[in-house]
Amino acid sequence: MEAVELISEIELAFTDVVRPATSLRQFLLTDRYGMSREITNREWEQAARERVDSNWQDIPDSEIQECDCLLAHMQAEDFQYYLPAYMRYAVKHFDKPLWETDVIGSVVFSLSPSTKDPGGYAYQVAQFSSLSSSQKCVIVQFLYFVSTNADYLQRPHATKALEQYWSHSVGT
Numbered sequence: 694m695e696a697v698e699l700i701s702e703i704e705l706a707f708t709d710v711v712r713p714a715t716s717l718r719q720f721l722l723t724d725r726y727g728m729s730r731e732i733t734n735r736e737w738e739q740a741a742r743e744r745v746d747s748n749w750q751d752i753p754d755s756e757i758q759e760c761d762c763l764l765a766h767m768q769a770e771d772f773q774y775y776l777p778a779y780m781r782y783a784v785k786h787f788d789k790p791l792w793e794t795d796v797i798g799s800v801v802f803s804l805s806p807s808t809k810d811p812g813g814y815a816y817q818v819a820q821f822s823s824l825s826s827s828q829k830c831v832i833v834q835f836l837y838f839v840s841t842n843a844d845y846l847q848r849p850h851a852t853k854a855l856e857q858y859w860s861h862s863v864g865t
Contacts, residue, residue, distance in 0.1 A: 696784050699831075699838050703784070706831040707749065707777035713770050716744035717756055720763040720771075752778040754785070762799030769823040776803075780835050787843045797847050801839055804832060805854040821862075829863045 694702075718740035722732050746752045757779060764772060764779060783797040791798065806817040824832070836859055839851035 694834060694838060696787065696838070696842075699784050699834060700781050702831050702834060703777050703780050704750065706825070706827045707773075710749060710774045710777070711770065712746070712748060713774050715771055716741055716746075717752070717760040717763065717775065718743050720766055721760045723766060724761075724763055749774050749778045754782055757782045757796060758794070762796050762803070764800065764803035764820075767820065769820050772803075772820040773823040773828070776800075776832075779803075780832075784835065784838065787839065790844050791846050797839060797843055798850065801836065801847065801850045801854055804836060804859070805850065806858050808857060826863070829859070833859050833863050 719737060722736055722740050726732050745756055752775075762779060764775060767775060779796060779800045783800045786794055787797060789797075803817075803820075807813045821829070833855065836851045836855045840848050840855060843851065
C-alpha cells in the first residue's frame with residue numbers, strides 16, 4: 694500500500710471520532726510537569742485556548758512535532774482521537790531517519806503492549822478498547838507499512854507489534 698492510500702484509509706476509519714476535552718498542549722503540560730509540580734489553572738486554561746483542532750484532521754504536523762508523542766498518557770477515548778493524527782504524521786514522514794523524528798517509533802511503541810509488564814500490558818490494551826474493528830484493521834495496515842517501508846531501525850518494532858498483538862487481536 695502506498696503512503697497516500699494509507700493516509701486515506703486512516704482518515705476514513707477515524708472520520709467520526711469524538712473530540713476529547715483535553716488538548717495535546719494540555720497533555721504536554723501533564724507530561725512535562727505532572728509529577729514534578731502542580732500545573733496551575735492558568736497554565737491549563739492557556740493550553741486549552743491554544744488548541745488548534747475541532748477534529749483530529751485539523752491537527753497540523755507542527756503541533757505533533759512541538760508536542761511530541763504523548764499517546765502513552767491517554768485514556769481510550771483520547772487515544773482513539775489523537776492516534777490517527779500521529780499515524781498520518783508517521784506515514785507522511787516515514788522516510789525520515791530516527792534522528793530527525795522519533796514520532797514513528799513512538800507511535801509504534803504505543804501500539805506495542807509490553808508482554809514483560811502485566812500492568813503496562815493491561816493499560817495499553819485498555820487504550821485500544823474504544824477502537825472499532827475498521828480502526829484496528831487500519832492500525833494493522835499502518836504497522837505493516839512501517840515494517841516494510843520505514844527506517845531500518847523502526848521496521849523490527851512494527852513487525853514485533855504485528856506478531857505479538859495485532860495479528861491475533863484483529864481478524865486479519
